[in-house]
Amino acid sequence: MHKKGQFDVAVFGVPAFFLILLTLVSFSIYLAIVITSAPIIDVVELEDDTIELINYLKTPINSQETFADLIRKSVETNDFLELNDKTNELFKDTNFRYQLSIYEQNNILLKKIGDQGVKPNTELVLPTKDKAIIVKFYLK
Amino acid sequence: MKKGIFVPALAVFTLIILVALSYTITYAEDKKGDVVTGKTSIGLINLYNEGEKLSFYLDEAVKLSLRNTEEILKNNAGYSKVNNCKKQNGIIIWNRECDYFNVDENFNKQFKEELIKYVKVYPQQLPEPIITDNKVEFRNIKFQKQIISPLIKTFSAEYKINEEIEFTELNLDIYKNIYYVAQQCDLKQAITNNEINYCINNLKTVPNTKITRNQDNLEIINNDIKIIINVKEKLPLPKKSITITE
Numbered sequence A: 001m002h003k004k005g006q007f008d009v010a011v012f013g014v015p016a017f018f019l020i021l022l023t024l025v026s027f028s029i030y031l032a033i034v035i036t037s038a039p040i041i042d043v044v045e046l047e048d049d050t051i052e053l054i055n056y057l058k059t060p061i062n063s064q065e066t067f068a069d070l071i072r073k074s075v076e077t078n079d080f081l082e083l084n085d086k087t088n089e090l091f092k093d094t095n096f097r098y099q100l101s102i103y104e105q106n107n108i109l110l111k112k113i114g115d116q117g118v119k120p121n122t123e124l125v126l127p128t129k130d131k132a133i134i135v136k137f138y139l140k
Numbered sequence B: 001m002k003k004g005i006f007v008p009a010l011a012v013f014t015l016i017i018l019v020a021l022s023y024t025i026t027y028a029e030d031k032k033g034d035v036v037t038g039k040t041s042i043g044l045i046n047l048y049n050e051g052e053k054l055s056f057y058l059d060e061a062v063k064l065s066l067r068n069t070e071e072i073l074k075n076n077a078g079y080s081k082v083n084n085c086k087k088q089n090g091i092i093i094w095n096r097e098c099d100y101f102n103v104d105e106n107f108n109k110q111f112k113e114e115l116i117k118y119v120k121v122y123p124q125q126l127p128e129p130i131i132t133d134n135k136v137e138f139r140n141i142k143f144q145k146q147i148i149s150p151l152i153k154t155f156s157a158e159y160k161i162n163e164e165i166e167f168t169e170l171n172l173d174i175y176k177n178i179y180y181v182a183q184q185c186d187l188k189q190a191i192t193n194n195e196i197n198y199c200i201n202n203l204k205t206v207p208n209t210k211i212t213r214n215q216d217n218l219e220i221i222n223n224d225i226k227i228i229i230n231v232k233e234k235l236p237l238p239k240k241s242i243t244i245t246e
Helices: A002-034 A050-058 A068-077 A081-091 B003-032 B039-074 B103-121 B173-184 B195-206
Strands: A040-043 A096-105 A107-116 A123-125 A132-139 B033-037 B091-094 B136-142 B155-162 B207-213 B216-221 B225-230
Touching: A002 B003, A050 A068, A050 A081, A050 A123, A050 A132, A050 B033, A068 A081, A068 A096, A068 A123, A068 A132, A081 A096, A081 A107, A081 B155, A107 B033, A123 B039, B039 B155, B103 B173, B173 B195, B173 B225, B195 B207, B195 B216
Parallel strands: A040 B033, B091 B225
Antiparallel strands: A096 A107, A096 A132, A123 A132, B136 B155, B207 B216, B216 B225
16 A cells, blocks of 8 residues: 555544544434433422312301401401411311412511411412401311 | 446435425324314313302402492491481481482492492402392403413303392381381471370381480481481482472
8 A cells, every 4th residue: 555545544534434433323322312201290289278268268167157257357456366276276176288478469477377398389368347468277 | 428437316306205295294293183082071171160259259249249238238227338417426317418319229329339349359350240139240251361262262241149148138218217217207397295106106016126316316226227217307208309490
């Protein structure tokens, strides 16, 4: 072989050949991974106690009043003792962890009842005599 | 061109093509994304929950408005808070200074006013309530909160008053009965004592009604309702007077 030709093959040809080989192998591996990878299936879970909250608020405490009325009365008189007692009584024979927190519309906390370590996952607006308050709830 | 440059050029060319191809495949795969199930169902449940929350608020608002209206009507002898009647010792006097007497209309006016008060304090904008005979309607309520679903972007709802909350729990008939019986009295400047006594006895026929006479004034008490009638003054007109102009 011509000396100049040998030099060209050694300097350019061999590395280029290995570069092509490396590229093709890498691409094949990449293609194999992409084609065989199965899509990840995520299942969205619902963490919402809205219906439980509404049921709680509609639960009667006597023949005329419900828990919603008791919350209103407690906020108006700033006395949450009865609400605390009646709510505790409602859940005492169950294994539920619950939390009821009442806020002003500007997010000032008025009262928190029940398990302090949980985070409410639903809230709704409750009208009182002259304003609306936010009631947040957790029940699991 | 040198022959030795052909193989390296082929290598570079191959590299460029395959990199471009890899990029295209990666982009296409990314666009496909992961499969997330239950998103639409969650969106529908959230939509339902939002509706329930709003419906609960409106039920409670209607209930409170009815209570407030009942209280206001009691304190104003069947009139709304804003009226032209004169008061004596905090009790309304039924006479021609008052507007015409239509307790149903007064109730509707006051009830709407009370309900709007609650609608206004709700954190999102609600349409004005439409009050008809026995129901309150909120048409096309628009929810501001975005519902988590690619299918549901906006929606509206129509709320009708809960059947459990009925207007019938307010007894407006007491006002009507007292007014009707008082209309039978011959109230005038020259009323005689006999006519006054006859009027008092007639008013007492309305169940649970007590009458106290204080000179020309008859103080009528029926449960929490208090009304004063001056025997020398005519009662308010029953309906808006019609003015006929040529």
